Amino acid sequence: xxxxxxxxxxxxxQEGKTATLTCNYTNYSPAYLQWYRQDPGRGPVFLLxxxxxxxxxxxxxxxxxxxxTLKQSLFHxxxxxxxxxxxxxxxxxxxxARQLTFGSGTQLTVLP
Amino acid sequence: xxxxxxxxxxxxxxxxxEVTLRCKPISGHDYLFWxxxxxxxGLELLIYFNNNVPIDDSGMPEDRFSAKMPNASFSTLxxxxxxxxxxxxxxCASSLDTEAFFGQGTRLTVV
Numbered sequence: 727x728x729x730x731x732x733x734x735x736x737x738x739x740q741e742g743k744t745a746t747l748t749c750n751y752t753n754y755s756p757a758y759l760q761w762y763r764q765d766p767g768r769g770p771v772f773l774l775x776x777x778x779x780x781x782x783x784x785x786x787x788x789x790x791x792x793x794x795t796l797k798q799s800l801f802h803x804x805x806x807x808x809x810x811x812x813x814x815x816x817x818x819x820x821x822x823a824r825q826l827t828f829g830s831g832t833q834l835t836v837l838p
Numbered sequence: 839x840x841x842x843x844x845x846x847x848x849x850x851x852x853x854x855x856e857v858t859l860r861c862k863p864i865s866g867h868d869y870l871f872w873x874x875x876x877x878x879x880g881l882e883l884l885i886y887f888n889n890n891v892p893i894d895d896s897g898m899p900e901d902r903f904s905a906k907m908p909n910a911s912f913s914t915l916x917x918x919x920x921x922x923x924x925x926x927x928x929x930c931a932s933s934l935d936t937e938a939f940f941g942q943g944t945r946l947t948v949v
Contacts, residue, residue: 758936760936760937760938767942767943768942768943769842769929769931769940769941769942769943770881770929770938770940771940772937772938772939775936775937815881817938819936824869824886824888824933824936825871825883825886825893825894826871826883826938827883828873828880828881829880830880831880831881
């Protein structure tokens with residue numbers, strides 16, 4: 727069966743360090759993978775999309791990698807700040823039909 | 839644009855009652871999605887529409903759930919009769935390309 731796993735439910739890091747979140751998947755052949763941020767009481771907000779033929783994507787302090795051989799994506803936040811504290815969700819499209827399936831999320835806390 | 843608008847933000851209802859959740863997608867978006875989020879199951883896709891037509895409702899848990907999209911600017915998700923296990927946050931999202939824009943959600947509590 728298709729499965730998306732995010733490395734841990736919670737991750738605590740010190741301000742200024744790089745946070746690395748992992749998303750692994752099985753039995754998918756996604757055309758792209760997305761990362762979203764969700765704050766308490768709010769809906770997810772899109773951050774980055776990486777396509778199957780791209781190895782890496784950057785946006786300001788964010789970097790995403792996509793390894794279709796390992797079936798894994800890594801999401802990095804460099805120079806982390808307390809304001810980066812949130813739950814981060816990875817999402818895969820299902821048969822490129824715009825239908826997104828989400829992982830369970832990783833709750834990141836950046837300690838001052 | 840104001841983004842995806844959902845109403846109500848909170849709903850508390852008694853078991854057995856009918857509940858209707860409403861969504862106004864972003865103007866011009868041709869896809870609309872209904873998701874449910876719980877601690878146990880995370881964010882689950884219930885149903886989605888393309889150009890107002892339901893494409894895949896395989897995520898709808900039971901016949902008690904139904905969704906409609908009578909026009910491009912409005913969709914409803916109805917639960918009849920509601921049960922305590924339906925308690926969750928229900929999100930509506932819309933998209934024009936690959937990126938999905940989510941509403942603030944409706945927190946439903948069935949007592």
